[in-house]
Amino acid sequence: MSPKTRAKARNRGISSVFTAVVIAIAVVAGIAAVAISWPMIKSGFDKNTWSGSMSLYKVGFTYTESGAYAYAQNGVSAPLNDTPGFVGYCLAYQYNATTAIYSCPSNQPDYQR
Amino acid sequence: MSQILEELMTEPIGFIIAMVILIAGAVGGLYGYWAYANHVTLQNYLWPIAEVVPYKGEYFLAVINTGYEPFIVKQIYLSNGSTINVNTKPLTHNQWFTETTNQLPIAVRVCSAVEPSVCTVAPVHGWSMAVIKPPQHAVLAVVIDSCTFNLTKLNITKTEEDLVLQAFHYSTHCNCTAIHNNLTTCTCPWRLVWYGWSGGSVCYGGNLTFLIQPTHGEVRFIKHALEGPNEAKPNTIVVFNADCTYWLHRLENLTKLPQTLLQQYALWGQLYSGSSYPLLECPS
Numbered sequence: 001m002s003p004k005t006r007a008k009a010r011n012r013g014i015s016s017v018f019t020a021v022v023i024a025i026a027v028v029a030g031i032a033a034v035a036i037s038w039p040m041i042k043s044g045f046d047k048n049t050w051s052g053s054m055s056l057y058k059v060g061f062t063y064t065e066s067g068a069y070a071y072a073q074n075g076v077s078a079p080l081n082d083t084p085g086f087v088g089y090c091l092a093y094q095y096n097a098t099t100a101i102y103s104c105p106s107n108q109p110d111y112q113r
Numbered sequence: 114m115s116q117i118l119e120e121l122m123t124e125p126i127g128f129i130i131a132m133v134i135l136i137a138g139a140v141g142g143l144y145g146y147w148a149y150a151n152h153v154t155l156q157n158y159l160w161p162i163a164e165v166v167p168y169k170g171e172y173f174l175a176v177i178n179t180g181y182e183p184f185i186v187k188q189i190y191l192s193n194g195s196t197i198n199v200n201t202k203p204l205t206h207n208q209w210f211t212e213t214t215n216q217l218p219i220a221v222r223v224c225s226a227v228e229p230s231v232c233t234v235a236p237v238h239g240w241s242m243a244v245i246k247p248p249q250h251a252v253l254a255v256v257i258d259s260c261t262f263n264l265t266k267l268n269i270t271k272t273e274e275d276l277v278l279q280a281f282h283y284s285t286h287c288n289c290t291a292i293h294n295n296l297t298t299c300t301c302p303w304r305l306v307w308y309g310w311s312g313g314s315v316c317y318g319g320n321l322t323f324l325i326q327p328t329h330g331e332v333r334f335i336k337h338a339l340e341g342p343n344e345a346k347p348n349t350i351v352v353f354n355a356d357c358t359y360w361l362h363r364l365e366n367l368t369k370l371p372q373t374l375l376q377q378y379a380l381w382g383q384l385y386s387g388s389s390y391p392l393l394e395c396p397s
Binding site for chain 2 (some may be wrong): 033061069
């Protein structure tokens with residue numbers, strides 16, 4: 001076999017190995033990318049779920065024998081004071097005898113007012 | 114030059130260099146993507162909620178961490194374009210930060226306590242006003258406190274429960290205020306009092322004029338001892354005028370009522386002083 005033929009054969013071998021390695025790296029990189037992406041994708045879903053639950057978060061008010069009461073979701077409730085206080089994730093206080101002022105996650109943002 | 118390139122492309126050294134470049138590129142790319150994914154993941158788990166209410170001429174702002182990723186409140190953005198740097202201590206799950214501002218806050222910037230370069234901006238939710246609804250079956254009543262009445266025909270000592278003279282049926286979504294005026298001294302103490310909720314009571318020491326002014330909904334009166342209108346509608350004022358003589362006269366008549374009715378009045382008093390179980394049904 002002439003040196004030229006031998007070089008050609010070697011080049012073909014190197015090309016094959018090169019292709020195999022490239023494919024291997026691509027497969028490994030793809031698997032790694034998916035593994036890296038999954039927590040990010042999951043966090044996106046979690047954030048959407050949280051946003052959805054927050055957009056429905058409300059508070060209600062009533063009088064009881066012991067005074068005005070605010071009740072939020074998941075059984076959270078607290079007496080209504082004349083200074084702002086927290087009821088679940090809402091901020092509320094008693095403005096006058098029959099009115100409460102509150103701000104909840106379901107309220108519109110200020111910049112949309 | 115092209116010969117060197119040819120050499121690099123075809124000889125083993127060229128293969129090794131190509132592999133190194135390829136692997137370095139892949140590792141570098143993956144690392145960059147990993148760093149980006151970490152950043153986004155951490156950012157997605159920053160769950161601040163910001164609320165504001167007007168209070169005493171200022172704005173009362175509160176920021177709560179509803180998630181489990183601790184964060185620091187860095188800045189408050191105000192409606193006039195200015196910002197307030199706050200830099201709080203880390204807020205963990207369900208911890209609040211409050212601040213009073215003289216301008217309307219519109220957003221807050223929070224950064225992860227673990228990785229301060231990861232930040233997010235949360236809008237501040239505006240406020241609403243709500244009517245505090247009384248219980249559906251609350252009753253407003255005129256009562257006489259325990260006292261002794263010395264009349265020629267009548268000498269009795271009664272307790273409050275026995276002397277619920279008049280009850281105003283407080284229907285669903287009804288909200289009214291009672292105002293008293295023109296009080297004069299009298300030996301017979303009267304009170305206008307709510308049963309079933311803490312709507313407060315108005316005390317009277319004499320001749321009585323009281324106004325029922327519904328602010329929301331309709332108040333229906335249960336007519337027994339008191340002569341007057343049947344109901345009061347929103348934005349109207351109903352005035353009842355009475356004096357002690359009148360009421361004592363009514364009281365005298367009241368004692369002549371069947372015992373069952375007296376017991377009924379007493380029962381109202383007991384029920385609406387304690388249990389919230391509705392004895393009276395709402396008007397349909």
